[in-house]
Each structure stands twice: as structure tokens, then as C-alpha cells.
Amino acid sequence: MTLTTIIIGFVALAAGILMGLLFSRSSLNTKAKFIIEDAKKNAENIIENSNVKAESVRKEKEAQAKVKFLELKSQHDTEIQNREKKIQEIEKRIRDKEQKLNDELSKTGKLEKDLDRQIADYAKKHEILERKQEELETITTQKVEILEKLSHYTAEEAKAELVEAMKAEAKTRAQAHVQEIMEEAQLNAKSEARKIVIQTIQRIGTEQAIENSVSVFNIESDEIKGRIIGREGRNIRALEAATGVEIIVDDTPEAILLSCFDPVRREVARLSLHRLVTDGRIHPARIEEVVEKTRKQIEEEIIEVGKRTIIDLGVHGLHPELVKIIGRMKYRSSYGQNLLQHSREVANIAATMAAELGLNVKLAKRAGLLHDIGKVPEQESELPHALLGMQWAEKYGENAEVVNAIGAHHDEVEMTSLLSPLIQVADGISGARPGARRQVLESYIQRLKDLESTAMSFDGVSSAYAIQAGRELRVMVESGKVTDEQSHQLSYDISEKIQNELTYPGQVKVTVIRETRAVNIAR
Structure with missing residues (x-):
């Protein structure tokens, strides 16, 4: 603003001078001269006022600059103080850490000295122990030689005989312990299991x-x-x-x-x-x-x-091919038992038992209905019906638990869920109950003979009889060859062999009978 005023003043002065020159060249009158003088005076006044204002503005700006400088200097001093304070705090923490580190090094030095002392003590004790061990081995060797001379047995022979004796004793004790555990488990579980099975059979x-x-x-x-x-x-x-x-x-x-x-x-x-x-x-x-x-x-x-x-x-979402297979079951029978009626019964038994055990009732019913679908192929198949049914169920998108239950209900594949043994039990209940199935006489007699011959294959068995239509196997043993403790093991071994090698409906009870007879003749 001040520069503009000065420029205006100079412009006015120049205009006045120019006008004066023009008027003097043209021999203007005296009035023009006065105007020029007035213009000069006005220009000088404007310049003077402009200088005054410029000085005032300069002083004002200098004052503002000083104030700003003081503010910046104050802020800088404050920052310097804060930075120095932080540096002091960091230095203090470093000194503290150095002190702690020195303390730890001092403790470590003490521990190293203690460790060295303990290692030295251990070396001395180890040396003493080795000498004692050598002395003990020498004494043991001498005693073994003396015992071998007295007993006429070598150390290896005595060891082998002792091991065999201990194995026999351990086996007898283990079998007795197993028998006690099984009896205890039966006392706790037999009542509830019988209740569930009987209620299921009564309902279904x-x-x-x-x-x-x-x-x-x-x-x-x-x-x-x-x-x-x-x-x-x-x-x-x-x-x-x-x-x-x-x-x-x-x-x-x-x-x-x-x-x-x-x-x-x-x-x-x-x-x-x-x-x-x-x-x-x-x-x-x-x-x-x-x-x-x-x-x-x-x-x-x-x-x-x-x-x-x-x-x-109440089974929903079955593939149409599975529905057709279920319908064909009406015209199939197994041991004289209608396959569709058997499958419906297994489904209901499995569902009832699943409800009692807190399992998935719908899956149990589904698996029970489908468990024998492999028995109705339109063309002959070399696969067992359980595996064939498992393949069909997997092909038509059935649940993995249902697929495994179908394949495992005759132990063709390994069981992977609780549903599989449930279907196996339900199938056994439906097929083994009295009047459910009809068997050919020849196969029935052969099954009884197989049971008896299996029992007779064990040492110490004098006779074996299959009774109750093959539901129980009575085994007579020689009292001189089989002890009371061994009879429990024999019963278990026979039942395991029957389970692994023979095919039979339901279950077979193995009873081992051992008796001692004393006979004298009065003459």
C-alpha cells in the first residue's frame, strides 16, 4: 500500500511538471504556474506521508517478527528440555540394566563355581561306584559258580526255568484278574443291557x-x-x-x-x-x-x-434305486425269513436301542433298513452281500456311518462308529430269536459238529457237546491236565476260536466243566 502511494505521488509530480512545461511552452498564463506549484506541494506532501506510513509499517513488522522469534525460541527451548529429560531417563534405565546384568553375571559366576565343584564330587563318587560295581560283579560271579556247583544247573538254565515258572504264574494270575474284571463289568452292565434288549424285542x-x-x-x-x-x-x-x-x-x-x-x-x-x-x-x-x-x-x-x-x-431322501432295491426285498428270503420284514424289524430294533443309548435314531433306522440290500442283486456277484450293499450305499450318496454299518454288520470291514455294532446286534436279535428263521437240517447238524470239533482240538479236552440248538457248548476237561485256573483261560480260548473261525446266528455260550473223581473198590 505504501509503494502504491509513492508511485501515485511521483505520477502526480510528473504530470504537474509535464503540464508546467506544456503551459510554459505555450506561454500559458500565471494561473497555470500556480497550479504547477500546488501540484508540486501536493506531491511532496504525499511523498512525506508515504514515508511516515512506511516507517510505521516497518516498525510494526519488526515488532511482530520479534514476538514470533520469541515464541519460536520458547518452543525450541521447551523441546530441548523435553529431549534432555528423555535422554536422562533412557540413561537411567541403561544404568539400571547394566547394574542388573552385573548382578546376574556375578550370580552366574558363583553358580559356575558351584557346578564345577559338584562335577568334581560326582567324578569322585562315580569312580568309587565303579570300583564297588567291579567288586559286586566279582562277588556275584563267585556266588553263581557256587550255586551252579550246588544245584547242578548253569545260570542260563536256571534263568530259563525261572522265567517259564514266572510266565505260567503271571498268566494264571492275569487270567484270574481278567475273570474278576469281566464278572464285575457283567454285574454292572448285564442288568441294564438285558433291560434294553428285552424292551426292544417286546416292542418290535x-x-x-x-x-x-x-x-x-x-x-x-x-x-x-x-x-x-x-x-x-x-x-x-x-x-x-x-x-x-x-x-x-x-x-x-x-x-x-x-x-x-x-x-x-x-x-x-x-x-x-x-x-x-x-x-x-x-x-x-x-x-x-x-x-x-x-x-x-x-x-x-x-x-x-x-x-x-x-x-x-419315516426314512426320507433315499435314492430311487435304493427304493427299488428295498421293494425287491419283499420277494427274497434268508433262512426262510422274509428279507423285507427282517430289514424292517432290524430298523425298528436299532432305532429303539439307539434311543435308549442316546444315539442318532434316524441314522440307526436308515442303516437297519439298508443293511441287507446286498442280498437282492439283479445279477450274480462274487462279493459278500455286506460289501456289495456298502458299495451301493456309497454309490447312491448315503451317510458315511450308514455305509460303514452296512459293510461291518458281518465284520467284513472295520467298525468306525457306534452305529455299526448297534446294527450288528439288531441283526442278530432279529435273526436269532426263536421262530424267526428256518435252517436246512444238514447245515444245522454240520454247525453242531463244527462246534464240538473246535472244542476237541484243544489239549486236555475229553469230550464236548453242543446243546440248546447250538446256543451252548459244554466242554469236559481232564482234571489231571487242566487246573481250575486254566479252565477259565480254556473257555476264553475256545470262544475266541469259535468267534473267529465259525459262522453262527446269535451267540454261543462256552461252559468248561472240570471235576475230580476218587474211586475205590471194597472187596
Whole structure:
């Protein structure tokens, strides 16, 4: 602002001078001269005022600069003081740490001296101990030589005999201890286990339909037999070729026998015969047409049976192929026990036991229903039914616990969850209860002989008898060869061998009987 005023003053002065020159050149009048003088005076006044204001501004700025300088100097001094204070604190901490380090070094030096002294003492004691050990070995060798002379045994022979004696004693004691533990565990668990199993059987146990490999087709009169046979046997040959079932027409009054080990084929043949006899038109072309229609009807019925079964049991989300397999179970049997009814019973038993034990009831029921699906393959398979069923369940996306329960219910694979032994027990309960299954006489007798021969293979057994339809094995032992303690071990060994080598429904109780007889004759 001051510079602008000065410039304006100079401009006015120059204008005045210029005007004066112009007026003097043009011989202006005296009034112009006065104007020039006034302009000069005004310019001088402006310059003087400008100088005064500039001096005032300069002094003001100098004062502000001094104040600012003092403030900055004060801040700098404060920062210097704070920094010095921090440096002093850091120096103090360093001195403290140095002092502590010196103290620790002093303690370490003392500990090293103590350690050196202890090492020296240990070396002396170790040297004394080695001398004592040498003296002890010398004395022991002398005593062993004296004992060998007195007993006529070498040290190795005596050691071996002592080890054998100790092993026999330890085995006897261990078996007695194991027996005590097992009896104690049975006292605590037997009552509750019996309660759960009995309640489950009471809730779930149902009658089972006994099926065989022969069906009887009843007719109104024997005249129909001739129509079924046809001219030169054409009709019956066409029917057997279409169904795969052997049709037996004999002297049995008002009955025709259908023989086939495949219940589905047998049912197709029975329904086809019923339709043909009802319709009255029996000839090869008509037979093929009716058999095909009946086969489709059976397939639809299989699917419907599977759906109805899973709805009744409350099992959801099964793959359609598994539903179809469940439906085929209706036409399969195992030891005369209908497979679908058996699977439903196992599912309910497993669900009830799972509820009692606090396990997953839905998974238990699902695994129980599917555990025997490997028994109904459409084509023959070399795999055991448990492994085949496990493969199917895994293929169709079943839970890992369900898959393992299916594969492990006959110990084909290792059990990996609590659900697997539960399904195995439920399967045993359903199949082993009285009246549930029918066995062929030859296989039944062979199983009893296998039980007895297994027991007779052990040393000291004089005789063995399978009783209670193979549920119990009575083993008689010679009292001179088997002691009371050894009889417990023998019972355990026989039961283990039966469990590992034989196949049987339910469980087998092994009872070892040892008696001592004293006989004298009075003459």
C-alpha cells in the first residue's frame, strides 16, 4: 500500500511538471504556474506521508517478527528440555540394566563355581561306584559258580526255568484278574443291557412269514391242467421259457406246483397263470403277452412297496434305486425269513436301542433298513452281500456311518462308529430269536459238529457237546491236565476260536466243566 502511494505521488509530480512545461511552452498564463506549484506541494506532501506510513509499517513488522522469534525460541527451548529429560531417563534405565546384568553375571559366576565343584564330587563318587560295581560283579560271579556247583544247573538254565515258572504264574494270575474284571463289568452292565434288549424285542418282535422255493397254484378242476399243458406241451414249454420257472403238473388234485429259487419269477408265473386261466385264452402268443404285462406290474409293485416301506419307517431322501432295491426285498428270503420284514424289524430294533443309548435314531433306522440290500442283486456277484450293499450305499450318496454299518454288520470291514455294532446286534436279535428263521437240517447238524470239533482240538479236552440248538457248548476237561485256573483261560480260548473261525446266528455260550473223581473198590 505504501509503494502504491509513492508511485501515485511521483505520477502526480510528473504530470504537474509535464503540464508546467506544456503551459510554459505555450506561454500559458500565471494561473497555470500556480497550479504547477500546488501540484508540486501536493506531491511532496504525499511523498512525506508515504514515508511516515512506511516507517510505521516497518516498525510494526519488526515488532511482530520479534514476538514470533520469541515464541519460536520458547518452543525450541521447551523441546530441548523435553529431549534432555528423555535422554536422562533412557540413561537411567541403561544404568539400571547394566547394574542388573552385573548382578546376574556375578550370580552366574558363583553358580559356575558351584557346578564345577559338584562335577568334581560326582567324578569322585562315580569312580568309587565303579570300583564297588567291579567288586559286586566279582562277588556275584563267585556266588553263581557256587550255586551252579550246588544245584547242578548253569545260570542260563536256571534263568530259563525261572522265567517259564514266572510266565505260567503271571498268566494264571492275569487270567484270574481278567475273570474278576469281566464278572464285575457283567454285574454292572448285564442288568441294564438285558433291560434294553428285552424292551426292544417286546416292542418290535413280530411274526415272520416262512417262504420256500415252491408255490402252489390252485385250480378249480383238473380239466384246466390239460389246457395249461397244451397240445404236445407247447403251452407249458412257452410258459416255462417266458418265466424261467419250472411248472410241475402231477397227480396232485386241483393244484399245480411252481418251482424256482427266485421268488420274483415265481410270483410272475403265478400271476400270469391266474390271468390266463381267468381269461381262458391259453396259447404261446397269449402267454408271452400276459407274462410281459405281469412282469411290468411286478416291477411297479416293487417300487410301490419300497415307497410304502420308507414312508412307514419315516426314512426320507433315499435314492430311487435304493427304493427299488428295498421293494425287491419283499420277494427274497434268508433262512426262510422274509428279507423285507427282517430289514424292517432290524430298523425298528436299532432305532429303539439307539434311543435308549442316546444315539442318532434316524441314522440307526436308515442303516437297519439298508443293511441287507446286498442280498437282492439283479445279477450274480462274487462279493459278500455286506460289501456289495456298502458299495451301493456309497454309490447312491448315503451317510458315511450308514455305509460303514452296512459293510461291518458281518465284520467284513472295520467298525468306525457306534452305529455299526448297534446294527450288528439288531441283526442278530432279529435273526436269532426263536421262530424267526428256518435252517436246512444238514447245515444245522454240520454247525453242531463244527462246534464240538473246535472244542476237541484243544489239549486236555475229553469230550464236548453242543446243546440248546447250538446256543451252548459244554466242554469236559481232564482234571489231571487242566487246573481250575486254566479252565477259565480254556473257555476264553475256545470262544475266541469259535468267534473267529465259525459262522453262527446269535451267540454261543462256552461252559468248561472240570471235576475230580476218587474211586475205590471194597472187596
